[in-house]
Amino acid sequence: MTGTPLGTAPGSPLRVGLVGYGLAGSVFHAPLIAATEGLTLDTVVTSNPERQQQARAEFPDVRFAATPDELFDRAAELDLIVIASPNKTHVPLATAALKAGLPVVVDKPVAGTAAEARELAALAEERGLLLSVFQNRRWDNDFLTLRKLLSEGELGDVRRFESRFERWRPQLKGGWRESGDPTEIGGLLYDLGSHVVDQALALFGPAASVYAESDIRRPGAETDDDTFIAITHTNGVRSHLHVSATTPQLGPRFRVLGSTAGYVKYGLDPQEAALRDGLRPGPGWGVEPESQWGRVGSGESPVTGGGRPEPTLPGDYPAYYAAVAKALLEGGPNPVTALEAAAALDVLEAARRSAGEKVTVIL
Numbered sequence: 001m002t003g004t005p006l007g008t009a010p011g012s013p014l015r016v017g018l019v020g021y022g023l024a025g026s027v028f029h030a031p032l033i034a035a036t037e038g039l040t041l042d043t044v045v046t047s048n049p050e051r052q053q054q055a056r057a058e059f060p061d062v063r064f065a066a067t068p069d070e071l072f073d074r075a076a077e078l079d080l081i082v083i084a085s086p087n088k089t090h091v092p093l094a095t096a097a098l099k100a101g102l103p104v105v106v107d108k109p110v111a112g113t114a115a116e117a118r119e120l121a122a123l124a125e126e127r128g129l130l131l132s133v134f135q136n137r138r139w140d141n142d143f144l145t146l147r148k149l150l151s152e153g154e155l156g157d158v159r160r161f162e163s164r165f166e167r168w169r170p171q172l173k174g175g176w177r178e179s180g181d182p183t184e185i186g187g188l189l190y191d192l193g194s195h196v197v198d199q200a201l202a203l204f205g206p207a208a209s210v211y212a213e214s215d216i217r218r219p220g221a222e223t224d225d226d227t228f229i230a231i232t233h234t235n236g237v238r239s240h241l242h243v244s245a246t247t248p249q250l251g252p253r254f255r256v257l258g259s260t261a262g263y264v265k266y267g268l269d270p271q272e273a274a275l276r277d278g279l280r281p282g283p284g285w286g287v288e289p290e291s292q293w294g295r296v297g298s299g300e301s302p303v304t305g306g307g308r309p310e311p312t313l314p315g316d317y318p319a320y321y322a323a324v325a326k327a328l329l330e331g332g333p334n335p336v337t338a339l340e341a342a343a344a345l346d347v348l349e350a351a352r353r354s355a356g357e358k359v360t361v362i363l
Helices: 023-034 049-058 068-073 087-099 114-127 141-151 192-204 271-276 318-330 338-357
Strands: 014-019 039-045 063-065 080-083 104-107 131-134 158-166 207-215 226-233 238-244 254-258 262-265 294-297 308-310
Touching: 014 023, 014 068, 014 318, 023 039, 023 049, 023 080, 023 104, 023 271, 023 318, 039 049, 039 068, 039 318, 063 068, 068 087, 080 087, 087 104, 087 114, 114 131, 114 338, 131 318, 131 338, 141 192, 141 254, 141 262, 141 294, 158 192, 192 226, 192 238, 192 338, 207 338, 226 338
Parallel strands: 014 039, 014 080, 039 063, 080 104, 104 131, 158 238
Antiparallel strands: 158 254, 207 226, 226 238, 254 262, 262 294, 294 308
16 A cells, blocks of 8 residues: 555644554554554544553543444544454454455454455455554564574574473463453464464465474463474474463573574563563663673583674564554555465464374475
C-alpha cells in the first residue's frame, strides 16, 4: 500500500485503533505506537474500567470504544487497526478490519492455521491493504547480532542453530493462554513457539521437515508447557528449538554452530522487561551491559573463557512500527507479511502433528 491513507491530512500522523489492552496491548503495542513518528494512538478498545484508567494515565488524549464493532463503525476516523486481543479473535477481527477498509497489524500468531493466514493475506491483497504480523523478536538484540555475524561470515557455514525460550514457572497462572480448549490457540507451541520458529525461518529459510516433542508437565496444566521442535531447512541447516515454562536452569538463548566458529549468547533481550517496568524508547534503548555479551570462537566453552566477547547490538522493537508507518506513508516494505507468518504456522502445525503421532513430518 502506498501513499497517505484516506482521511488523513498530509503531514498528519496516522490514527491508530488498538483492540485489546491486556499484556500485549498495554506493554508492547501502545508504548511502541506512541513512540513512533507518524503514528498516534487514537482509540483503545476495552470495556474494562481499570484498563481504561491505566491507558488514560499514560495517554491522556486517547479515546475508548467498548467493542470492536464500535471501532469499526468509525472506520473513517482511523488509518490503522492493531489487534492485540486473545488469539482466537485474531482472524475474525482482522477480517472485519480489512473489510472495513483499514490496514491491519495483528499480534502473533496471526491465526490458528496456515490456511487461515493465507486467506487473510489474500483478502488484504484483494483490498490493497497492509496486513502485517507483530513478530517483534526479529528486533531482539541477540537476533540482530546473530544476523550481523552471519552476514559477515564470522561463523562459516552454519550447521546447527539452537534457540531456547525457557522460563521457570512451576505454578500455573491461569487464563486463556493455558487453556486446553483448542479454539483458544493456547499453549507454548503457538506462544513462544511462534517466536523461535519465525526467527529460525527468517535466518535460515524454508523448512523441509519437522520433528517435535511436546509435553504437559505441570500438575493441572491443560496444554503444552514444555516443547522441542527440530527443523531441517531446505539448505541443510538444522534448527533445534526449545520452549518451556518448566526449566529450573535456563540454557543459552542462542547456540549457533558453524564450520569455523560458534556463537553462544545467554539471557533475554532487555526490551520486554524495560517496557513492563514502564520505561519507554529513547536514548540508550535496548542496550545491554557488556557482562551479558555473547561469545564467538571455537574449541572451548564460553563458560571457561573460550572465544571473544561479541558486542550485542541494541535491541530495536521501535523499528517494527517505524517500518509499518513507512509502508503506509511512503510505500515501504511490509516488515512481516502474513505469508511469512503462514510459513511459520506450517511448521507449528507440523510440530503439533509430529508430537501427537510421533513421526517426522515432511513439508
